[in-house]
Amino acid sequence: MTLHKKLITFTLCWTMLVIILGAYTRLTDAGLGCPDWPGCYGFLKVPHKAEKMEIAAARFPERPLEHHKAWNEMIHRYLAGTLGLLIGALFVIYWRQQKRLTALPTALLGIVIFQATLGAWTVTMGLLPIVVLAHLLFGFILFSLLAVFWLQQHPSWRNTEQHLRPLLPLAYAALIVVFLQIALGGWTAANYAALACIDLPLCEAGWSSRLAFAEAFDLHLGHDDYEYGVMSQDARATIHVLHRLGAVITFSVVAWFAWRLYRVAQTQLMQRLAQAIALVLLVQFTLGVLNIVLHLPLANAVAHNFVGANLLMLLVIACYQIRKPQGREV
Structure with missing residues (x-):
């Protein structure tokens, strides 16, 4: 394996670590x-x-220093900053090899720079939910595109089955549904609505008469601080219920795609991809249920975030493999 390929593999693993620690930072407030x-x-x-510490107290009297939270945040920043350097190095190495700018390395560099901006806004805007959500989504997109970049450098992992192309619309549908469900989950978390409903299958009695769609998807601009949320309980319950309904839709669509891919694929590579999608989907659904039953235990909630990122990544890989068989580059 060349140094370039090793660096891509390392960067991909490092991104996983940043995603895990980012979720841990958010979930520990x-x-x-x-x-x-x-x-x-x-x-x-x-x-x-x-x-x-006296200087810190004078600078921010409204927010006393809590060392464990501060270190959680700073370690995440150190790791995220290192990720930016790694992607910058990949961009430079690839540019020097190819003697031209190519779409994927350039997109990765642009996204990681934008991620740094979103990270700054997350703090300076007091955890504004739309910024927190964007930070989550672009982190997942970065992870998925890095996986595609890794795949491009490993031809032995590329799909060779031309006859899978009729599955592409279903693959795209599964990808879109998962992305929207992740966005809804991110909106739920950013507005501290993860425990807005603690009964199964949907919510407490009378939930349907208390739905507040307008407030649930209002940006609520103008607050100085969004920590612990600014929405009413009814609005939070609305988001939560929609996320649960979305989970059922997502499970159905993705499971159908994984089943169709497994049945149609003729190579072990694509069959294993279908199996991986099905397994990760099942784990993600189970983690979501456990979040409710166990009242959002930290390890389970972090795992739910990380497995969601992997489900999106696998579907991006599936779409790429089906659309671009035989190692043709973007």
Whole structure:
């Protein structure tokens, strides 16, 4: 394996780590552990000495320093910054090899720069839900495109079955449904609605008479701080119910696609891809149910986020494999 391929593999694994730690940071309510950016209370690392802590308290009297939250946030920033450097290195290496700009490395560089901007806005805008959601979605998109980039460098992993192209519309449908469901899940999390309903299968008695669609999808601009949410309970329950209904639709569409792909595919490679999609889908659905039954345990919630990212990535790979067989590049 060449150094370039090793670097892509390492960057892909590093992105997984950033996604996991990003979810952990949000779920431990550490998104504003450092109320400024890119430092922490005006320092490059979390202040611990008494004199620095006094300075931090004077700078942000409204947000007392909590070391565990601050370190969660800063470690995530360090890892995300390193990811930016890794993708920058990939871009430069690929550009020097190809002697021209190509779409995918350029897109990866652009997305990681935009991700850094979203990361800054997440803090400076006080966890504004639409910014938090965008940060989540572009992180997942970055992960998926990195997986495609890795696939392009490994021809032995490429699909050779031309006859799978009729499955492409269903593959796209599954991808879109999963993306929308992730967006709805991200909106649920960003508005602290994950525990708005704790009964199964949908919500507590009388939920249908309390739906508040207008408030549930209002951006609620103008607040200084969105930590712990600004929506009413009815609006949060509305988002939560829609996310549950979306889970059923997503499970049905993706399961159907995985089944069709498995039945039509003739190579072990594509059959295993179908099996992987089905397995990850089942795990994700189970984790979602456990989030409700167990009242959002931290490890389970982090896993739900990470498995969702992998489900999206696998469907992006499936679409790419079906659309571009025989190793043809974008």
